[in-house]
Structure formats: C-alpha cells, structure tokens
Amino acid sequence: MKRAAAALAWLAAVILFASPALAQGGFAGWAAVIISGDDLAAHVDAPTETFDNARRDVARALIARGFSPANISQYSVEPDQHPDTRPAAATLSAIGAGLRRLAAQAPDGCLVYLTSHGSPDGAVLGDRLVAPHTLARLIGGACGSRPTVAVISACFSGVFVPALRGPNRLVLTAARRDRSSFGCGESDRYPFFDGCVLESLPASADFVVLATRTRACVARREREEGMSPPSEPQTSVGAQFHSPRFAAAG
Secondary structure, three states, X not given: OHHHHHHHXXXXXXXXXXXXXXXXXXXXXXXXXXXXXXOEOOOOOOEOOHHHHHHHHHHHHHHHOOOOHHHEEEEOOOHHHOHHHOOOOOOHHHHHHHHHHXXXXXXXXXXXXXXXXXXXXXXEEOOEEEOHHHHHHHHHHHHOOOOEEEEEEOOOHHHHHHHHOOOOEEEEEOOOOOOOOOOOOOOOOOOHHHHHHHHHHHHOOOHHHHHHHHHHHHHHHHHHOOOOXXXXXXXXXXXXXXXXXOOOOO
C-alpha cells in the first residue's frame, strides 16, 4: 500500500514539473497580443505615453502571473520609440499575423488586450478605427473555440461586447457602449481602467476574479476623483469559458 502511494505521488510530481502550463499556473500555453492603439492625449493634439505605459506594464504583470514571454507580442503605433514592440507597428494585418503565429505555438488559449481611444463605432488603432466585427473576425480566425479573453480599454468600448462575446470567451471593457472612460490625458500614467487592471491582478486568482476586481476598482476611483457619469466597465463570461488560475504572485 505504501509502495503504491509513493508511486502515485512520484507520478503526480512528474506530471506537474513536466508541464509548464501546470507549473506556471495554466497560462504558459496561452498566446497573447497586447496593443497600444494611439500615442495622442484625449482632446488635445499632444503626445502621451499613457497607452504604451499600460501596454508595457500589463505585459510585465501577466508574465509575473504565469504567461510565457515567448508567447506574448506587443504592438505600438510608435515601434521606433518602443523597442519592445519592434519590428511591426500596430496595424491590423501585423496583429492578425502575430496572433495566428502565437496561437499555433501556444494552443491552450488566447488573450487580446487593446488600450486606446474609442468612439461609439470602435477603437482607435493608429490612423484608423477598428470596428467590433473586424476585431471579432481577427480573434475568431486565430483562436477559434479555445478559451479566449478579450480586454478593450477605451471610451465607449462596451460596443465591442455583442461582437466579441461567445461561449468560450470572457470579454472585459473599460466602459459602457454609451460612456467615456477616464485617464487618457497628456500627463496620465495609465488610463483609469488599465491602472485598475494592474492594481487588481496581483490579488486575483483568475480572469473572472480580475474582471470583478477591476470593475470595483474603477468605480471606487471614479467616485474618489469625482468623475461623472461613471464609465461602468462591462463583462461578458461565456457559459463554457474556464480560466486557469494565475501563478502565485511573486
């Protein structure tokens, strides 16, 4: 009996340490693209690092919670100023090609995270506006039926929920489809929403918990700073979506 128990314990240890996905919290086999879609501040024609700050630091935070650096690509509209996003600028064709490549090598799941300005018709990506159905086609073509998380941090980003929702997906947006979000000015370090993702991630067990904590954080910060009307971030969790647990925060 003792011999059988020891054999089972040995087998469990072999499986755990032979599997990067299990050892790192379940996201080592996920593909991720993280995108900064603009480099101008809201309402003024002045440069801002707000979105690239969020892009860079969200990527770092996800790696700390179990994502593999080899399976993450970052995109900026100013790749020459941000070496971690070279060589491709943030265009739909480059992002689509990158996501397909990563999804082929990391088949367990997909994450698409876009931080930018937005409008009731979509989100800014450089000199164009990306419509919800366009992003939905890009994600569906690369990720199919695997578990997928789509995070859209932009004003009016709730407009993306109907196009992106699905049984295998979690969709999290920074605002309702008819509301602005906050923190996109020239001197802001992060948009409110991205800052709350970064604040909430270390204490979140998985993406479902992260979505809940992020929404509560945004509501609290908007109350504290007197922002009105509230942005009301939106969440859609598909019936078949399952999030692995994040690796323990280091």
